[in-house]
Each structure stands twice: as C-alpha cells, then as structure tokens.
Amino acid sequence: MTKITFDSVQTGQELAPFTKKVNQEIFWKYAVASFDYNPVHNDPEWVKTAQPFKVPYTVAHGMMTMSFMTSVVTNWAYPNMLRIRKITSKFTLPVAPGWTVKCTGVISEKHVISKGKNYVVVDLKAENQEGALLGVGEIEVVFPD
C-alpha cells in the first residue's frame, strides 16, 4: 500500500464509506458495549408511551451513529499511522430499527502548519437508505509528516 503523506491528500478527496444495517438486536449489543442502558434505545414497550423523541419505537444510540461516522476515518487513518485528534458530531434524525446507516467522509480542509502538526478536517455525514440526513460530524486528523 502506498503510504499516505500530507502532500498527497487533497481537499475534496472522499474516504471509503462505512455502511451498516441496524436493528433492535444491534441496539442491545451496542448498549452492552457502551454501558448505555437508556431505555429509549433498549425497551420497545417503555418507548411506546414515553416517546422522548416523539416516536413510539426505540432509536439507535447517538454514540453508535457517531462511532459509525468515526469508522470512516479510522479505516483510513489507522493503517497510515495518522492521529485522530478531535471529533464533533450533531445528530439530526433519530435512527429507527431496520434502517441502513451510510456514513461518508470528505476531506474539507487542509491545515498547513509544520511537520508533525499538519492536519486535515474530514467532513462526515450519516444518511439512511432514503437519503435522509441522520447526523453530521467533523474529525481532525494529524499527519506525522
């Protein structure tokens, strides 16, 4: 694999997407993995009446959507020894069981500082199978060169 250098990346470059279909069992597994047992993600009976998101069904953990978006970048960064420094996200639509979550990333900024401090910003978005926007994010990735 050709090693990625700071000079070699360009704004507008797209990273490989990260796409997963989710369901209630995946929500449960994520609850266990994250220790987040909020019933809005886990309890279909409770949520029918409690409806924090004004919908009578469970929704995915926001941190799972954020993890999916981040995986777009780790799949690119980790093999190339790049350092992920800052991650921000905003969730725009709760993810329902049965949806497919497709996360995509584009290098939007290239910060030319100095060796070891040069970094790029990757703009991320998560959409469902109908193209509805589920969330957006930004990740700063520092290059060693």
Add this chain to the structure above:
Amino acid sequence: MSRINFERFFKTEKQKEFSTDFFMDAEDYEVWNEIDFANLEEVDGERTFEIKAEDIKAYAEGCLDDNPFMTDEEYAKKSPYKGLIAHPLFVTPIIFYCVGKKGRGNWIRTPGARNPGQEIEIYDPFRVGEVIHIRLRPYDRYIKRGKYYLRYKIDMYNQQNIKKATCISTLILPPTREDMRKFLKGQRGLTD
C-alpha cells in the same frame, strides 16, 4: 420497564458486573434544574476503568467495526502500534463505567435523555493495561427551542496522570425531577 435479556450479549467482566437498570437509582441522579453551577469544582468519577484487551475488542464489535487494529491482538501486535488501539469512541464506555450510579455526572443515565451531538478530543489513544480515571465538572446549562441542555467537561487520565482525552458531554434532559419521574412511569416527561 420490561425485562430485556442483555446477559446473552455480555463478553467482558465489566459488562457482567455493570447494572443494566437505569431506573433503579434514578432518584439519586443529578437533575437539570438542581445542579449547583456556583460550584464548578472538578471531582473524580465513582470508579476507574482498567483497560483490558476484551474491553477494546468488545467496543469495536459493538459498533460493528472489524478493524483489525481494534479487534485482532496478533495483527495489532505486529503493527507499528505494537498492540490493540481503541476506537476513538471508546470514551463512551469509559464515561458510563466511571461515572457510576451515584457520582457526579450520573444524569447521563437519565431515562428520557436525548443525545444532540458530542465533542471529543483525543490526546493519546487508549491502550490495553492503562487504568483510566475521570475528572468532571459542570460546564454549561442552557435552554434552546424549548429543550433543556446540560454539558459537563470530562477529562480522562491514565495511571501516570497523562491526559488521554477530554469530552464535553451534552444531553437534552427532562428539566425537573418531576419530569424525570414521569419517564420512570413510562410517560413523556417533556413538553418540547
């Protein structure tokens, strides 16, 4: 709350001993309108998190990521990382585990809480063998479009007191204890 069988998904020792019932201790949770913002003193989390290989692998699997740097110990050992490297969002189980049931920050467990988005800075990736402790304090509290937001700053350190990450943890909460109690009864405790 209906009984969900989470046990069939447990993979790690911490998962087996962590309580899955966020309702049980809800009366001890910090509530949006009761938090004392005159006291911004930083406090420790209720407990520490000793990172084991099973923890890093379990989180990657939980977010459906089969990246071998996070899941394959032999592969990661032969890589320049010399061992497993955690998914950046590994801060999530660390925070929930370390905050615990009764400590400051336990509002993150509030039934009815909604996640609007988050902010995380990673200074150094989490590695097997590190023992993480957190220090946290109130950061901001505001109302926007009828929703009640609470933010805490959570810093994470390893056993050598090297800062590993900072999270500005934000949730939209039921604003009062009475609103939270409605959620405990399965009612909607919000008006937005």
